[in-house]
Amino acid sequence: MKILIVGAGKLGYKLAEEFSKTKNDITVVDIDTDALERISDHLDAMVVKANGMQVEAMRELNLKSYNMMVVVTGNDETNMIICSICKKLGCSHAIARVRNPEFARQQDFIKSTFGIDYIVNPELATAKQILKHLYSKNSFYYSDFAEGRIIMVDYPVSAIKGFAGKKLSELELGNRYGVLIAAVSRRGEIIIPNGETLLQPDDIIYVIGKRDSINKLAKEYSIIAPPTQIKKAIILGGSIIGFYLAQRLASQGVAVKIIEQDKNRCEYLSEHLENALIIHGDGTDPELLEDEDVVDADAFIGATGYDEENLLMSLMMKQLGVKKVIAKVSRSSYIQIIEKLGVDFALNPLDITASDIIRYIKGSSAVAVSMLLGGRAQITEAIADEKMPIVGKTLAELNLPKGIIIGAIVHNGNIIVPNGSSVIYPGDRFVTMCLSSDLEKHESILWKGKRGIFQ
Amino acid sequence: MNYGLVLNTLGKILMLEAAGMLFPLAVSAGYGQSDTTAFAISFSVTILCGYALFLIPSRITRVRIKEGLMIVSLSWLAVSVFGCLPLAISGSTETVIDAFFESVSGFTTTGATIFNQVENLPKGILLWRSFSHWIGGMGILVFTLAVLPALGVGSFQVFKAESPGPVADRIVPKLRNTAKILYFLYIGFTVVGIILLAAGGMPLFDSIIHTFGTVGTGGFSSKNASISTYGSSYIHIVISTLMLLCGINFSLYYGVYRGHWKDALKDEELRFYLGVVISAVFLIGVDTAINIYHNFTLAFRDALFQTSSIITTTGYVTADYEKWTTFSQGILFLLMFFGGCAGSTAGSVKVVRILLLVKMIKREFLHILHPRAVIPVRLNGKKVSEEILKGVASFIALYLVIFALATLVITLDGISLLGAASAVATTLGNVGTGFAEVGPGKSFSDFSTASKLLFSLLMLLGRLELYTMSVLFIPKFWKNDM
Numbered sequence: 011m012k013i014l015i016v017g018a019g020k021l022g023y024k025l026a027e028e029f030s031k032t033k034n035d036i037t038v039v040d041i042d043t044d045a046l047e048r049i050s051d052h053l054d055a056m057v058v059k060a061n062g063m064q065v066e067a068m069r070e071l072n073l074k075s076y077n078m079m080v081v082v083t084g085n086d087e088t089n090m091i092i093c094s095i096c097k098k099l100g101c102s103h104a105i106a107r108v109r110n111p112e113f114a115r116q117q118d119f120i121k122s123t124f125g126i127d128y129i130v131n132p133e134l135a136t137a138k139q140i141l142k143h144l145y146s147k148n149s150f151y152y153s154d155f156a157e158g159r160i161i162m163v164d165y166p167v168s169a170i171k172g173f174a175g176k177k178l179s180e181l182e183l184g185n186r187y188g189v190l191i192a193a194v195s196r197r198g199e200i201i202i203p204n205g206e207t208l209l210q211p212d213d214i215i216y217v218i219g220k221r222d223s224i225n226k227l228a229k230e231y232s233i234i235a236p237p238t239q240i241k242k243a244i245i246l247g248g249s250i251i252g253f254y255l256a257q258r259l260a261s262q263g264v265a266v267k268i269i270e271q272d273k274n275r276c277e278y279l280s281e282h283l284e285n286a287l288i289i290h291g292d293g294t295d296p297e298l299l300e301d302e303d304v305v306d307a308d309a310f311i312g313a314t315g316y317d318e319e320n321l322l323m324s325l326m327m328k329q330l331g332v333k334k335v336i337a338k339v340s341r342s343s344y345i346q347i348i349e350k351l352g353v354d355f356a357l358n359p360l361d362i363t364a365s366d367i368i369r370y371i372k373g374s375s376a377v378a379v380s381m382l383l384g385g386r387a388q389i390t391e392a393i394a395d396e397k398m399p400i401v402g403k404t405l406a407e408l409n410l411p412k413g414i415i416i417g418a419i420v421h422n423g424n425i426i427v428p429n430g431s432s433v434i435y436p437g438d439r440f441v442t443m444c445l446s447s448d449l450e451k452h453e454s455i456l457w458k459g460k461r462g463i464f465q
Numbered sequence: 466m467n468y469g470l471v472l473n474t475l476g477k478i479l480m481l482e483a484a485g486m487l488f489p490l491a492v493s494a495g496y497g498q499s500d501t502t503a504f505a506i507s508f509s510v511t512i513l514c515g516y517a518l519f520l521i522p523s524r525i526t527r528v529r530i531k532e533g534l535m536i537v538s539l540s541w542l543a544v545s546v547f548g549c550l551p552l553a554i555s556g557s558t559e560t561v562i563d564a565f566f567e568s569v570s571g572f573t574t575t576g577a578t579i580f581n582q583v584e585n586l587p588k589g590i591l592l593w594r595s596f597s598h599w600i601g602g603m604g605i606l607v608f609t610l611a612v613l614p615a616l617g618v619g620s621f622q623v624f625k626a627e628s629p630g631p632v633a634d635r636i637v638p639k640l641r642n643t644a645k646i647l648y649f650l651y652i653g654f655t656v657v658g659i660i661l662l663a664a665g666g667m668p669l670f671d672s673i674i675h676t677f678g679t680v681g682t683g684g685f686s687s688k689n690a691s692i693s694t695y696g697s698s699y700i701h702i703v704i705s706t707l708m709l710l711c712g713i714n715f716s717l718y719y720g721v722y723r724g725h726w727k728d729a730l731k732d733e734e735l736r737f738y739l740g741v742v743i744s745a746v747f748l749i750g751v752d753t754a755i756n757i758y759h760n761f762t763l764a765f766r767d768a769l770f771q772t773s774s775i776i777t778t779t780g781y782v783t784a785d786y787e788k789w790t791t792f793s794q795g796i797l798f799l800l801m802f803f804g805g806c807a808g809s810t811a812g813s814v815k816v817v818r819i820l821l822l823v824k825m826i827k828r829e830f831l832h833i834l835h836p837r838a839v840i841p842v843r844l845n846g847k848k849v850s851e852e853i854l855k856g857v858a859s860f861i862a863l864y865l866v867i868f869a870l871a872t873l874v875i876t877l878d879g880i881s882l883l884g885a886a887s888a889v890a891t892t893l894g895n896v897g898t899g900f901a902e903v904g905p906g907k908s909f910s911d912f913s914t915a916s917k918l919l920f921s922l923l924m925l926l927g928r929l930e931l932y933t934m935s936v937l938f939i940p941k942f943w944k945n946d947m
Contacts, residue, residue, distance in 0.1 A: 012638075035638040043850060051621060052527070056638035059847075 011035070011371075012076045014101075016062040016092055017083035018045035020340060021107065021132065023053075024360045025080055028368060028385055030054045031449045037071070040083075062092040065099070074100040078371060081106045082130075086113060090124045097125035105367060109133045111253050111282070128370050132363040137254035139362060140336050143355050144240055144259075144309050150233075151355045153380050154221075155391045155441050160418045160425060162192065162218040162389065162441075163228075167209050170231045174213075179205035187227045189219030190427050192417045192443045193387060200387045200445055202415050216382070218417040218441065220425045240264055240308040240334070246293040246323055247314030248272070248279045251338060251359070255311060260285035267302060269293040294323060305330045312337040317344060325351060342384030358384060377439065387445050389417070392456060396436045400455050406430035408455070413448030417441040469523030471535045476518030478540045478609055482547055483512035488596060489551065493589025500587040503555030511547045533622025534936045537606055541925055541934075544605055545569045548597055557590050562914050569921040571597030572605070573928035574812060576684020576780040576897030577920070579910040584689050588670065594685045595677035601928070602681025602711075602810035603651045604628065611644035626933045630807020630815050631857050636716045650718050651810075654680045658707050665699045675781075679707045682811045684780030684897035690906065691782045698766055701783055705773045709742065712777035712805025733845050734806050734817045738776075741816065745772045745800060749793045756790050768793075775800040778812040780897025782905040794900065801890045802864075812895030812927050814864055821849065821857045863931055868893060871923055878916050888912075892920045893927040 011034045015022050018040035026049055030036050036055035039062055040046050046057040060067035062083065073079070079101050081089045086108045093104040105128045113120060117129055146152065152163040167173045173181065183189050194201045195214040201207065209215065217224060243259050245252045248270030256266045256279075266286040270276050276290040291298045293314065304310070310327040312320030317339045324337040339348060339356045348356045361381040368388075369379040378391040394401045400408060405416060405428055419426045420439040426432060434440050444452040490504040528536070549561070549568035558564040563579045570577045571594050580586065600608060606627045610620060620640055625633040635643045658676035663669050674687045688694040692704060717729040729735070746768045754764035767784040774781045775797050786797060804813025824842045831840055841848040868889055875885040880902045887899030888909070898905055909920065926934045936942050 030638075035642075037638055050635075051530075051625075054621070054638070054640050056635045 011078065013037070013371075014039065014071065014073070014076045014079040016040070016079065016081045017089075017107075018042060018049055018057070019082065019084055021082045021360055021363060022080075023049060024364050024385070025082065025367060026053050026055045028364050028381075031446055032453045033450060037076075039067075039071070063088065063095060065095060068096055068099055074102070076101060078103045078105065080104075080367060083107075086110045090120060090126065093126045094124040103127050105130060105370065107132065107363075109250055111250060111257070128367075130363055130366055130370075132359045133250035134254050135362050135366055136251050136338065136357055136359040137258065139357055140251075140255055140311060140338075140355075141258055143336060143357075144243075144311075144334055153378075153389065155378060155389075155418070156420050156425070156439050159221055160218065160420070160441060161221050161224055162216055162417065163224055164195075165215050165217060165233060167213045167215060168211050169233055172231075173209050173215075174211040176209055177205065178203055178207050178209070183217070183227070184427055184429070187219065188223045188427050189217050189227055190417060192216050192218045192415055193382065195383060198383070198386075200383055202413055202443065202445065216443070218443075219427060220418075242307045243267070243309040243311065244269065244302070244304055244307045244327075244332075246310070246312045246320065248275050248288065249313050249315055252311075252313040253279065253283065255313065256283050256286040267307075269298070269302070294319065305332065307332055309334040309336070311335075314338075317341050321348070321351070321356070361385065382443075385446060387443060388449065388452075389441065389443050390452075390456070391439060391441045394434050394436050394438045394440060398456055401434050401436055404431050404433050410455070411448050411451050413445035414452055414455075415443050417443050466535065467524060467529075467532055469521055470528065471532055471539065472518045472521045473523040474536050474609075475539055475543055476515045476521070477613055478605060479511055479515030479543060479547060480519065481515075481609060481612070482544050483508050483515055485596060485600060486511065486551065486593070489589040489593040492592050493587060496588045498587040498589060500551065500555040500557070500589040503551050504589055504593075506554055507547070507550035510550060514547070528620055528622050530622050531942070533626050534933055534942075536623055537626040537929060538934050538937050540605055540609075541572065541929060545572050545921075545925070548572060548593075551590060551593055555587065555590060557586055560914070562917050563910070566909065566917045566921050567594065568597065569924050570892075570897070571595075571683065571685065572601035573895050573924040574598050574602050574681045574683040574778070574810065575892055575895040575924045575927075576678065577892055577903070577924075578685065578897075578908050579917070581908050581910060582689060583685075583687060586687075591674060591685075591687045592670075595674045595683070595687075598681035598683030598685055599655070599677040600681075602683065603647055607644045607647055610641055611648045627929065628808065629812070629930060630714075631818060631821070631853055631860070632807070634716060634808070636719050646719055647715055650715050651680065654707065654711060658703075661703045661707075662700060665695075665697055665703060667695060667700060675704065676707075678781065679704050679779060680711045680810065682708060682711055682777045682779045682805065682809075682895075684774075686781065692770070693783045701766055701770050704781065705770045708773045708777045708779050708781075712738065712773075712809045712811045714806040714808035716808055731845070734820060737820045738806050738816045741800075741803060742772055742776060745776070745796050749789070749796055752793050753789055757788065771797060772800065775896060775898075776803050776811075777805045777809075778894055778896045780891070782898055785905050787900065787904045798887065798890070798900065801887075801894045801896050804894060814861060814894070817844070818857045818861060820844070821854060822861055825854055825858065860931060864893070867923070867926065867931070871919060874919060875912075875916055878913050888920070889923060892923040895924060895927050 013029055013034050013036050015025055015038045018038050022038060026036050026038050030053050037058060038049050038055055039058045039060050041059060041061050043059060046059055049055055050057045073096055079096055081092045083089055089106040089108060093106045097104055104126050106126045108129050109131050121129060150164050152161050154161045178191055183191060191203055193216040194203050194207060242265045245255055245268045248268045252268055256268055259266045267289055268279060268286055269289045269291060271292055273290055276288050280288040289302060310324060310332045312324045314320055320337040321339060324335045328335045336355045339358055340360055361384060365379045365381050369376050376390060376392050380389050416428050418441045419428050419432060419434055421435060486504055486508045490508060493501045493504055545568045549564035552558050552564035552567055553561050558567060566579055604627045606623050610624060624640055636646050637643050655676055658680055659672045662672035662675060671687050678685050713735060717732060717735060720729045749772060750765040750768035753768060754761045758764040770783045771786055786794060802814050803819060804815045805811025807815050807817045828840050828842060831838060842854055871889040872886045875889055883900050884902035888903045891897060891899040903909060
């Protein structure tokens with residue numbers, strides 16, 4: 011598949027990185043030579059220095075030959091115009107990033123006017139994820155599949171008594187609870203385990219299974235969080251994520267405070283958010299925090315533009331006793347240490363958006379795609395059809411490579427934790443976990459034989 | 466430094482080289498000649514060493530800049546060392562150093578030889594020498610990228626370190642496909658070349674040898690008198706054209722294939738390259754026609770051949786240009802510093818660098834008149850970044866410094882200054898033929914061992930664009946703390 015990415019910023023880089031892991035031809039367009047050089051040096055992608063709004067330059071690229079273009083420059087309006095221009099020049103499919111909350115209600119209008127096929131809004135998607143975790147019973151990060159009936163939770167081994175130092179076969183999680191350890195993260199690398207894998211105290215395990223089964227496991231090992239009711243929430247940073255979050259929390263009757271440093275931004279926020287209290291000040295100033303009774307809050311969300319500030323302030327709040335603490339972290343560089351910190355969740359808007367776009371590109375049969383550890387592994391939920399090479403054989407016969415594991419199968423409404431003799435039938439939903447090194451293989455066993463967009 | 470990765474890749478490349486030895490092995494066995502055992506031994510040794518290196522475990526990680534440079538430099542060194550085995554074992558060369566010189570000269574597509582009598586050599590050896598031109602012309606690592614699954618993320622570092630010219634460019638987004646397209650074009654030229662030469666009455670074996678030498682812009686021949694053995698003007702014209710075509714940036718051919726032939730024709734580097742060739746042919750043609758040949762057709766035929774041969778750094782000879790006027794010889798000597806276009810199989814400085822240098826000099830003149838003017842240097846209408854310009858200037862400076870110092874060292878052998886200078890220019894530029902002691906029909910056999918080693922080094926430096934190879938000599942590069 012040929013994909014054109016306009017905008018070589020953080021998201022553009024991330025997308026090029028994810029797409030180039032499989033058999034896609036990626037071209038990245040930007041006007042910043044340094045950003046392009048970084049991509050050209052590190053990724054298997056071609057770079058073109060051009061302005062996406064310049065008709066002549068875009069015509070030279072022969073847009074008709076691309077299956078898809080993703081426009082992610084830093085500016086919403088630019089993105090819309092580029093899509094509009096490129097659609098007129100023959101581009102078949104356009105995805106654009108539009109994140110300004112003021113445009114959020116007119117999405118459909120924007121789509122039809124500018125010829126955009128799909129709009130991604132990383133900030134809104136991240137805000138939604140944060141909300142999900144604020145209200146969840148799990149005290150650890152999780153993702154859900156099959157309409158919420160299957161979940162996958164990340165547990166630090168140290169949090170579960172008696173797991174460290176054991177082999178997976180000794181734990182017998184499959185027999186006892188009907189759950190599966192789909193992956194182990196060890197020192198920043200993801201391992202797909204087998205029965206012989208020995209758990210180490212600083213590992214993180216990814217446990218997948220039926221929601222009830224996971225809850226049962228969590229209850230027995232008392233790793234479940236006491237149900238929290240969120241009445242007061244503090245948002246550090248009045249960024250777009252903070253805006254969306256405040257808007258939604260406030261509409262559910264939560265008392266929201268946003269602490270923002272920039273005076274003009276405060277004016278803007280107070281004008282547009284009626285039910286939130288906007289405080290102008292430095293969020294790291296202890297006196298301000300004390301004045302605002304931060305410790306009494308039920309939830310704290312670090313959503314400034316600075317990863318470090320979000321992380322450190324979240325850690326501090328956790329120590330002061332705030333129940334739920336979430337940090338927004340855009341860089342994947344810190345991933346290896348974040349898991350070990352006490353922050354409940356660190357959410358990466360880039361991962362969320364990249365997953366969103368990949369899911370959209372895969373089309374209707376991919377229900378969900380999400381990423382682990384900044385893209386080192388990918389979880390895909392898909393609905394099987396008879397054309398998929400994976401269908402109709404036992405898993406043992408499929409002889410999957412080491413980096414791919416089938417985490418769960420939903421057959422006729424029953425959730426199965428698979429073993430070697432399980433078979434995926436057409437119409438089943440299934441969840442796979444795949445290391446980034448095996449993505450190409452993963453692609454071929456899932457989507458091979460499909461025409462058009464999957465090629 | 467991820468030595469596992471470097472050695473592992475090296476192993477793969479040696480196994481490919483061993484596979485390449487199968488051709489001369491088959492030919493030699495087919496003709497029943499004396500070098501069959503030498504090839505069998507070389508093949509076994511190379512494949513075993515390659516396999517042993519391949520077994521070294523390596524963490525699969527990104528190829529970083531350091532590893533990229535290391536892989537490229539060591540590969541070229543290793544391929545040359547193992548490539549000299551057939552020559553040394555068969556006893557074709559007197560010493561191992563001679564064999565190494567010949568092997569380096571082959572892979573770097575220089576074409577400088579230590580053999581005074583190539584016609585006595587067995588067929589397998591002749592084919593192997595020319596085959597090394599062919600594979601070295603487009604690049605050992607480019608070949609590896611095309612046939613083997615990706616080296617890992619970041620193979621662009623490797624591609625960059627080997628590809629000729631100031632900026633390395635992909636033709637298509639996937640590097641592997643870029644490498645494949647380059648080799649498809651290259652194989653296309655080779656097949657056409659063999660057919661055209663064979664059609665002109667050259668024996669098939671000689672056609673293959675000379676086509677390899679031509680498209681790789683190498684210069685090894687199977688005849689003592691090089692191309693002048695063949696009197697046919699047809700053969701001279703075919704080889705001249707093929708040399709000139711292989712001195713053009715290969716990505717332009719892909720552009721033509723995609724239907725952008727107008728853009729290709731407007732390419733500034735191509736125009737400059739053709740401009741230089743036409744002026745040189747004209748000047749030499751008129752000069753020699755009046756003073757030497759007294760025959761315009763013949764003069765222009767030889768002028769065209771010699772100009773193409775030198776500017777594309779091939780080094781084939783059809784005329785004893787030492788009998789030409791000093792003016793014509795001077796032009797040829799200068800052409801040694803031009804080389805073909807970036808992204809071609811030719812060596813030396815590369816036309817685009819000269820073109821950019823000319824433009825920079827022009828800009829300096831303008832700056833004297835308008836000290837505060839902001840003047841961009843443009844190539845094909847696009848601004849060339851100051852970083853690239855700096856790179857070009859320092860490349861040319863380093864090239865000349867190496868040329869001057871090496872010439873001085875070579876004069877220790879007691880040869881004429883012209884001989885020493887042209888020998889250095891011809892090896893550093895991967896041309897293969899020079900003046901005086903290394904003039905047409907003469908060999909490098911009389912140089913001292915130390916000089917031969919220096920020449921080998923110069924050839925490798927020249928082929929890998931100076932900087933890639935130089936890193937091996939920077940002590941800091943080897944330290945783990947970098």
